[in-house]
Amino acid sequence: MKATVHVMLKTGVLDPQGEAVHHALRNLGFKTVNSVRQGKVIELDLLDETDETDVNDMCEKLLANTVIESYKIDFS
């Protein structure tokens, strides 16, 4: 079983990495970019017997800082 976890900074939390990418894109001549947000993607290769709630626990305990980050889990 595979799970893909997307971790993004919550709306309103300053994203200096995204800002840096935005500036760099503008300097390269890409003028049609309004804003950029950068986050993490974590691909987990799991044993088939893994409980889906375990993946939720992994996010809450380690993968995301839920004070400032939101996460989304996709199973495949």
Next chain:
Amino acid sequence: MKATVHVMLKTGVLDPQGEAVHHALRNLGFKTVNSVRQGKVIELDLLDETDETDVNDMCEKLLANTVIESYKIDFS
């Protein structure tokens, strides 16, 4: 228009961040994790007139290091 870019290390490229997450998950008691790969996700908010090939250029020039990283673009 929004574009989401996923940047992952290519298969075979050592991923120390993913390894660190894997070890941390095992230490937390999650024993059903076979492997972990960590990458970046970049959300671009673009003007509607943006050419989709421009986003490809952004990846080639800035967002991904194509020597060691692969990227995938989703438009929405």
